[in-house]
Amino acid sequence: MKSDHSAELTAIYERLYAAFGPQHWWPARTRDEMIIGAILTQNTAWTNVARAIDRLRQADCLTLERIDRTPTGRLAELARPSGTYRIKARRLKTFARWLRTEFRGDLDALFSLGLQPARTQLLSVKGIGPETADAILLYAGKLPTFVVDAYTQRVMRRHLLAMPTAGYHQTKQAFEHALRPDHQLYNEYHALLVELGKRYCRQRPRCEDCPLASLPHDADL
DNA sequence: GACCAGGCACATC
DNA sequence: GATGTGCATGGT
Numbered sequence: 001m002k003s004d005h006s007a008e009l010t011a012i013y014e015r016l017y018a019a020f021g022p023q024h025w026w027p028a029r030t031r032d033e034m035i036i037g038a039i040l041t042q043n044t045a046w047t048n049v050a051r052a053i054d055r056l057r058q059a060d061c062l063t064l065e066r067i068d069r070t071p072t073g074r075l076a077e078l079a080r081p082s083g084t085y086r087i088k089a090r091r092l093k094t095f096a097r098w099l100r101t102e103f104r105g106d107l108d109a110l111f112s113l114g115l116q117p118a119r120t121q122l123l124s125v126k127g128i129g130p131e132t133a134d135a136i137l138l139y140a141g142k143l144p145t146f147v148v149d150a151y152t153q154r155v156m157r158r159h160l161l162a163m164p165t166a167g168y169h170q171t172k173q174a175f176e177h178a179l180r181p182d183h184q185l186y187n188e189y190h191a192l193l194v195e196l197g198k199r200y201c202r203q204r205p206r207c208e209d210c211p212l213a214s215l216p217h218d219a220d221l
Numbered sequence: 222g223a224c225c226a227g228g229c230a231c232a233t234c
Numbered sequence: 235g236a237t238g239t240g241c242a243t244g245g246t
Contacts, residue, residue: 045226083243
């Protein structure tokens with residue numbers, strides 16, 4: 001990726017915000033619920049995650065402390081609507097146990113390490129990759145790290161702001177170089193990109209009314 | 222009945 | 235280090 005697309009990335013944000021307005025993300029009532037949702041949404045549409053969250057709430061299993069004390073098989077049963085539920089149940093358990101043993105179950109103890117140390121810690125947990133780690137840091141920790149998801153990669157490539165081979169880290173760096181390190185800005189920008197993707201980039205792109213239609217783009221992406 | 226969705230771990234080359 | 239595959243449901 002060319003190193004400086006600051007003007008373009010700022011312009012894209014302005015257009016998306018003007019078109020969609022504030023998104024009020026993450027859709028969760030508590031930090032624990034946010035983290036649980038982040039794990040459940042891996043490679044999964046949010047509508048299915050919402051079902052699983054409801055079931056966990058009904059079963060009073062929507063805190064990390066409760067997850068730590070609930071058998072994996074029971075969690076899998078509750079998380080079933082979110083797909084890949086056996087894996088996700090294991091990841092929830094792994095995370096809850098890790099937080100208890102390493103940070104006495106205290107999220108503040110994790111986040112107060114600061115952005116980079118906390119990120120390294122999260123990435124050491126099996127089941128937490130770059131996107132999930134960044135989502136947790138940004139939305140639960142209010143730390144300024146940009147979350148790159150599949151829609152973001154697609155938008156960047158489509159509008160020629162990223163090489164087709166640009167990876168997660170490269171794309172993340174481009175946004176963080178272009179924008180001031182402000183967790184509220186990163187929060188809104190990521191949410192707006194997801195909304196853009198959901199509306200206009202699913203299946204074949206439908207570019208007619210897309211807020212970015214007038215930007216340069218590659219019609220094949 | 223495909224194809225997709227707000228990834229990740231692991232195997233293999 | 236890049237690429238492929240399993241995980242598995244519900245919506246379109």
